[in-house]
Amino acid sequence: MTHNHFQLKGISFGRLMKSPIIIGTFFLTFSGLITKLIGFFYRIFLSRIFQEEGLGIIGLVSPVMVLAHSVCSAGIQNAITRFVAASKGSRKGEGFGYLFVGILLSVTLSLLMAWLVFTNANYIAIHVIGEIRCVPLLRISALSFPLATVHCCINGYFYGKKRAAVPAASMLIEQLTRVFSVYLLYQITLKLGANVSISFVCIGMLAGEFASAIFSCIFLVFTPSDSQQIKISSNMWGNIIALAFPISLNRVCISIISTVETLQIPRQLINSGLALSDALSVYGVFSGMAFPLIMFPSALTTAVSSLLLPSVSEAQILGNNRRIKKLICITTAFCFALGVGCMLFFLVFADILGTYLFASPIAASQIRALSFVCPFLYMSGALCSILHGLGKTAITFVFNLSSILLRLVFVFIAIPVLGFSGYLYGIIVSQIFFDLLIILALRKYIIYN
16 A cells, blocks of 8 residues: 555656646746856956946846836737637637737737837937937847747737747856857957947847747757647737737836836935936946845746646636635735745845945945835746636736836835835835735635635
8 A cells, every 4th residue: 555655646746747837837947047147247246347337337228128028028029929829629720820810919019119210219219218228228128029929929829828948948058148149249358459339238138039039940840749739810910909909008008107107216215315417326236236136036036937828828728716716825925925035034044145246335225225025026926827728917016006106106205215225115115005905806716625
């Protein structure tokens, strides 16, 4: 009896190790950790080249990139993942059809967005961002939009197939190409005796997107798939738009508010008594040093989140509420525990990390303050993926919007009075509020018996 019991346990463990979500999480986690490790040293490298003010200028362009991604590919990628995951059995050939339709929609939107940003770069830099030095950064970034959308759509297809090794590899290739390109440009500039330009960062990003898009396309072409059973129907367009639109609307609205937030932080810091260069430096420390460091452990939670969506979608289609409850409870507990451990680590070693890595006492104080958001920040990604997997994209939009509006209140009210600390308080309060809203929305599955 003991032998049989052991054998059953062995079979259970073997099945667990063959589970797509376990294997996929391993690949995404490994790639994510390597990518973030490379990016971590890359950030240190950039902080030594461009200093704090230069990082602040680069940070002002990032909302435009996020907005473009939100319009062109964020919702479509999630839609592709969901429909590919559901394309099984007699519907097996629909997966590639959804990918094809999604790419056409996404690339069309990205070409339009790239043209708008490229041709209006001067207006955006001067009248919206308020920093003329952002013009070349905007134009170079615009060229990467179509490449990024192709990459995202193909990743969505492989996530739906639970073959996370391809997105994991493309993510690693993108980061390696980006860092190598910037380092190469830096070395060439030094040899020529010319000035190092912050445009190098955007050129590196463009090179990274190109490399990852090419890799994804090649892998898609040469990987055995359902290409012999491709099914493309007219209702696919409507299905993708119907599911992608709320997600994209969510991301676009949040991106617009985030843009207002990003642009207002330096202005409100000036209202608190800082000079423009000091305000950009403080924001540069946050966007280029402290926050990326806090987000470093999220490679693990991001991997889990990416694979939760198709798993939850399958469970919902099968009516398996017990499995949904398991996924919610296990992932929430894991992400929260990871966050608590990281919070203690950053809290204790904030001074060492800020001073030794970035040579910035400002970074040390920001890392210490941001450590308290770790448990809630790491948990939110997994909770959002579960809601998206259940098809509850509209309610996720309302929750995200409420959270970011709360944070924006702190930007306008707390920063002029408390300085940058007021913004850090806003991040913590809004993140806790956001997680509580999602947990309330999932209470049906959490208490399922």
